[in-house]
Amino acid sequence: MGEPQSILDPLTPAAMFLVVTIDEGGEAVARDLLADLPGLRRSVGFRVPGSGLTCITSIGSAAWDRLFAGPKPAQLHEFPGFAGEKHQAPATPGDLLFHLKAETQDACFELAMKLAERLAGAGTIVDQTVGFRYFEQRDLLGFVDGTENPEGQLAVTAALVGDEDPEFAGGSYVIVQKYLHDLDSWKALSTTEQEKVIGRTKLDDYELDEAEQPANSHVAVNDQAVSGNIVRANMPFGSVQDGEFGTYYIAYADDPAVTETMLTRMFLGSADAAYDRILDFSTAVTGTSFFTPPVAFFDALPDAPAPAAAVAGAPESDGGGAESGSLGIGALRNR
Numbered sequence: 001m002g003e004p005q006s007i008l009d010p011l012t013p014a015a016m017f018l019v020v021t022i023d024e025g026g027e028a029v030a031r032d033l034l035a036d037l038p039g040l041r042r043s044v045g046f047r048v049p050g051s052g053l054t055c056i057t058s059i060g061s062a063a064w065d066r067l068f069a070g071p072k073p074a075q076l077h078e079f080p081g082f083a084g085e086k087h088q089a090p091a092t093p094g095d096l097l098f099h100l101k102a103e104t105q106d107a108c109f110e111l112a113m114k115l116a117e118r119l120a121g122a123g124t125i126v127d128q129t130v131g132f133r134y135f136e137q138r139d140l141l142g143f144v145d146g147t148e149n150p151e152g153q154l155a156v157t158a159a160l161v162g163d164e165d166p167e168f169a170g171g172s173y174v175i176v177q178k179y180l181h182d183l184d185s186w187k188a189l190s191t192t193e194q195e196k197v198i199g200r201t202k203l204d205d206y207e208l209d210e211a212e213q214p215a216n217s218h219v220a221v222n223d224q225a226v227s228g229n230i231v232r233a234n235m236p237f238g239s240v241q242d243g244e245f246g247t248y249y250i251a252y253a254d255d256p257a258v259t260e261t262m263l264t265r266m267f268l269g270s271a272d273a274a275y276d277r278i279l280d281f282s283t284a285v286t287g288t289s290f291f292t293p294p295v296a297f298f299d300a301l302p303d304a305p306a307p308a309a310a311v312a313g314a315p316e317s318d319g320g321g322a323e324s325g326s327l328g329i330g331a332l333r334n335r
């Protein structure tokens with residue numbers, strides 16, 4: 001298995017998430033940037049001793065076809081979107097995801113500036129979210145977030161592609177979604193009611209006893225014994241000026257089907273619950289899927305695809321193959 005990017009490193013106090021679309025004709029610049037990324041990260045990180053700066057870089061499905069010839073990660077596809085009767089998870093554009101983590105925000109910001117500079121004229125930053133640690137790894141709903149993440153070898157098998165796709169072993173599939181909380185409605189609930197929404201106690205973060213655990217609580221719906229394990233690295237974000245309070249949901253898995261099963265249960269429901277009760281207080285506003293290649297991938301990128309015009313019978317497009325280009329908003333999956 002190839003050495004993975006820093007997916008399994010612990011959460012840091014600071015993070016930044018950049019979702020980028022590659023402009024038409026920007027493929028060569030994007031490829032140059034991907035090849036230079038490890039060095040850029042070292043340049044910034046080494047100047048801030050103790051910053052622990054990491055940059056996990058991931059590539060979307062349509063972008064993969066535009067950037068690389070040759071094999072593609074077996075399960076890589078666009079985020080399908082999920083349309084439940086009451087709540088929706090939209091699919092939104094994104095070709096590259098930069099997940100920056102550090103002890104302090106200055107290191108993330110410096111590297112983000114460099115990435116933006118290198119992408120100028122070739123890519124568009126469609127979302128920048130600055131995440132921060134909030135007290136004891138709590139989300140802005142006030143609950144500790146991340147407790148039941150797998151640890152040790154279980155985390156390795158949950159997050160990383162193995163022998164099932166040897167070419168991409170050590171890689172991972174990542175799904176991101178931005179959720180905005182309705183804090184007024186949330187704060188109108190008593191602590192006991194909030195605990196029934198999440199499925200854990202608020203102050204000390206114990207899982208509710210089976211007898212008290214509602215079937216539509218967030219942890220009951222996302223029972224990893226049912227759907228499989230994922231490695232989450234959620235961060236709170238917000239703007240007091242705009243009254244925006246959110247959770248940046250990000251989870252790595254060896255197969256995107258694991259997170260998609262969770263999202264199906266959350267939004268479309270299951271035999272046990274119509275939908276995840278957390279959705280009455282949190283709205284998904286973005287949703288995008290990517291593949292996170294192992295470290296060595298960036299040292300020797302695959303060749304670029306042949307220009308579309310040179311391929312006999314190929315349509316005059318960006319070489320996006322069967323998919324309709326990376327800027328379109330995907331359809332929603334429903335019942």
Ligand code: HEM
Binds near residue numbers: 139145146218219247
């Ligand atoms: C508004 C967005 C979200 C918030 C605020 C949130 C918050 C939380 C909290 C507080 C917990 C309990 C502590 C823990 O084990 O981490 C939790 C657990 C969990 N969440 Fe979320 N979450 C969100 C979205 C999601 C989404 C979209 C998924 C999957 C698609 C997900 C999957 C999980 C899983 C697998 C667990 C652990 C369940 C268990 O095994 O006990 N979460 N989340």
